[in-house]
Structures are given as structure tokens and as C-alpha cells.
Amino acid sequence: MKKRLLQRSLTAILSIALSTTVFSEEESSHTKENYDILGLGSAFIDYILKVNDEELEEMKYDKGTWGPIEYSSLKSILKKKDTNLINTTGGGSSANVIKGLAKLGQKCAVLGQIGSDEQGSFYLKSLKNIEITPFLHQGSLPTGQALCFVTPDGQHTMRTYLGASHNNDDIKINPNIFNNIKLFHLEGYQLQNPKLFKEAIELAKKQGAKITLDLSSTGIVKTYKDDLLNILPKYVDIIFANEAEAFELTHLYPQEACDFLATFCDVAVVTMGDRGSWVKSGTIKFYTPAVDVKCIDTTGTGDLFAAGFLHGYLNNENLQKCAWIGTFVASKVVQQYGSEVSNELWKEIYAGLDEDKSQEITHNKK
Ligand SMILES: Nc1ncnc2c1ncn2[C@@H]1O[C@H](COP(=O)(O)OP(=O)(O)OP(=O)(O)O)[C@@H](O)[C@H]1O
Ligand SMILES: [Mg+2]
Numbered sequence: 001m002k003k004r005l006l007q008r009s010l011t012a013i014l015s016i017a018l019s020t021t022v023f024s025e026e027e028s029s030h031t032k033e034n035y036d037i038l039g040l041g042s043a044f045i046d047y048i049l050k051v052n053d054e055e056l057e058e059m060k061y062d063k064g065t066w067g068p069i070e071y072s073s074l075k076s077i078l079k080k081k082d083t084n085l086i087n088t089t090g091g092g093s094s095a096n097v098i099k100g101l102a103k104l105g106q107k108c109a110v111l112g113q114i115g116s117d118e119q120g121s122f123y124l125k126s127l128k129n130i131e132i133t134p135f136l137h138q139g140s141l142p143t144g145q146a147l148c149f150v151t152p153d154g155q156h157t158m159r160t161y162l163g164a165s166h167n168n169d170d171i172k173i174n175p176n177i178f179n180n181i182k183l184f185h186l187e188g189y190q191l192q193n194p195k196l197f198k199e200a201i202e203l204a205k206k207q208g209a210k211i212t213l214d215l216s217s218t219g220i221v222k223t224y225k226d227d228l229l230n231i232l233p234k235y236v237d238i239i240f241a242n243e244a245e246a247f248e249l250t251h252l253y254p255q256e257a258c259d260f261l262a263t264f265c266d267v268a269v270v271t272m273g274d275r276g277s278w279v280k281s282g283t284i285k286f287y288t289p290a291v292d293v294k295c296i297d298t299t300g301t302g303d304l305f306a307a308g309f310l311h312g313y314l315n316n317e318n319l320q321k322c323a324w325i326g327t328f329v330a331s332k333v334v335q336q337y338g339s340e341v342s343n344e345l346w347k348e349i350y351a352g353l354d355e356d357k358s359q360e361i362t363h364n365k366k
Helices: 002-022 053-058 071-079 093-103 118-128 163-170 188-192 194-206 218-223 225-235 243-250 254-261 301-314 319-333 343-355 358-362
Strands: 037-040 044-050 066-068 085-091 108-115 133-139 144-150 156-161 183-187 210-214 238-242 267-271 277-281 284-288
Touching: 037 093, 037 194, 044 118, 071 144, 071 156, 085 093, 085 118, 093 108, 093 118, 093 183, 093 210, 093 301, 108 118, 108 163, 118 133, 133 163, 144 163, 163 188, 163 194, 183 188, 183 194, 183 301, 188 194, 188 218, 188 225, 194 210, 194 225, 210 225, 210 301, 218 225, 218 243, 225 243, 238 243, 238 254, 238 301, 243 254, 243 267, 254 267, 254 277, 254 284, 267 301, 267 319, 277 319, 284 319, 301 319, 319 343, 319 358
Parallel strands: 037 108, 037 183, 044 144, 066 156, 108 133, 183 210, 210 238, 238 267
Antiparallel strands: 044 085, 144 156, 267 277, 277 284
């Protein structure tokens, strides 16, 4: 009898130990009330580096591009004495959106993969600090890390070491983490993990959650065009694309691209940097100008726009108001370095949202 009891407890201990190696402790203690929004993305540490045009040229990086970098090269750039490192934050497109939503008062969770290193712990902390439930799996590679080179004109050039984030297809999803979510946000980069993408999107659909997708990059759109044309009408409720991504997918300029994307999704949003954005949903179509501000760094602009827009959407605001909130939040993140909005700017955002200048801005039609 005693022996059987001992065996049972050993089995229990073993299964707990096994489950914690796959899922974070939050996942096992997850209660349905913890969050309404789940985001899936590649987990990255973002290093924001200030460079001038000559330095960028010396490194042979074309301005505004994204590309891979070896782990050793990334480390050696960071170690250089004259490296102008402005800040280090937990990033990745989906996580930026989720972090924005959390700061706006939504209850959120993030699903992704980190390494078992100090960067992974930093990333986990960056989510926990703002009460995001982390479902972070630990991969065998180092945590993904991105160098964001910001030039004086505010443009950013990215070089990324994918690391653990590249193996998201290895993630074994616990279906329970999708229980009762209202919204599931994905970045286009996850199309590179087709197994995970399909499984996650099906689970979200089963829950009746709204599914929102940011196309992420023209490279992704080019590679996964056929997949996207299948996925969009079947699953996606709200699509976010910048004008280059929208063009890559539709071969149309923003306004017409937005019309076209809205034949697939309930809501289509096409953003055009400092030239504002188009939104189309059924018979509703409108333009929202960007706020005229001094741009320091565009890192995370699209992500914070999406966060603001979705915050409005979750609060049942009309689409004009959603676009205004997105525009307003995005206009703050461009005024600083990096995608993590400072507390000072969040204060300005909260005050601006209370004031609600949405009528003034959206009436200013192009
Ligand atoms: N320089 C700027 N000044 C003010 N607002 C801006 C500026 N750039 C972008 N925005 C706002 O942010 C929105 C999204 O910007 P953008 O089209 O550049 O997204 P994106 O290309 O996805 O950005 P990201 O570089 O994060 O991928 C715009 O529609 C606009 O409202
Ligand atoms: Mg974008």
C-alpha cells in the first residue's frame, strides 16, 4: 500500500517536473479570468543603437532593410566600445502589440519561445512587469535578439539573430491557454512556423475569438502569398498591413489595396507612415491623417498603431475612433527611441485618450 502511494507521488512529481520544462508555471496555473487577449510571436530582445549614415554604410547595411545576423557578429557589435546603445527592451512585433494593449488596460498573454539565458529571463521579466501572462517555452538556442540601427532621419535598419524564436514550430501548445480568449493576435512572421500557425489559429477560431494579423514584412508576404490568400478569408477578422506589404500582396496602392483586403477580412487597415492610414470595413471607408510630430525613431510604430486600434475595438468603439487611438498612440512612439513607450509618454497617452480629439482628426478627410 505504502509502496503504491510512494509510486503515485513519484509519478505526480515527475509529471509536474516534465510539464514545467515545456510550459511556464503560469500556464499550469492559468485560470480563465487571467486574460482576454493572446498574442503569438517571435520573442526578441531589441537593442536600439544610434548610428549615422556613414556608420551604416561601413557595415554595408542598406537603410531601412531587415536581415539576419550571426550570433557572434551581433555580440561583437554590442561589445564595441564606441557602440551607441540607447536602450534594451523585450520586443518582437506581436509582443509589442500586446505590451501596448496591456499598458492601455487590457488583460493579455503572450505565447512564444526564449532561450535559457539571461536575455530570456530579461524578456520574461519585461512581460511580467506589466502583468502580461507569459507562456514562454524554453528552447535550446539563445534568445532571439535584434539590433535596431536608428539613423538621424528616424529610420531603422534591423539585423536579427533568430535564435530560439526561430523554432516556434517546436512549441507544444496547451489548448487550454486559448480558453475564453476574445482576441488572438498574430504576426506574419509566424507563417514560417506552419504547424504552430495552423494549430493556434484553429484553436482561436474554435473559441470564437477575433483573429487579427499584422503582415509584418514584404519578404514574408512575397514568400507566403498563396498561404495568405487562403488564410485571410477563412480566419482573419482584422488585417494590418503597411503600404509596402499591401502592395506586395495586392499590387495596388494603399486605398485600393485596402478595398481589396476588405473583401477578405471584416476590417482592413493599410498604414502609410507619416501619411496616415486607410480603413475599410463593409461599406465604411475612411482616411486618418498621421499626427504631425517630430519623428526620432520609427521602431514599433506599426505595432503601437495596432495596439491602439485594437484597444478601441475591444472597447466597442467605432472604427474611426479605433483608427484615431492607433494614430495617437503611434504618434507618441515615434517621438522616442525604441518600441517600448516611456512612462512619461504613456501619461500623455492616457491624458490624450481622456480628452478624446478623435472627432477633430477623423473629420479632416484627405
Ligand atoms: N513619422 C510619423 N509621425 C507620426 N505618426 C506616424 C509616423 N510614422 C507612422 N505614424 C503612424 O503610425 C501608423 C503606422 O505607421 P507605418 O505605416 O510606418 O507602420 P509600419 O510600417 O508597420 O511600421 P513598423 O516600422 O513598425 O513596421 C501610421 O499610419 C501613422 O498613423
Ligand atoms: Mg509593421
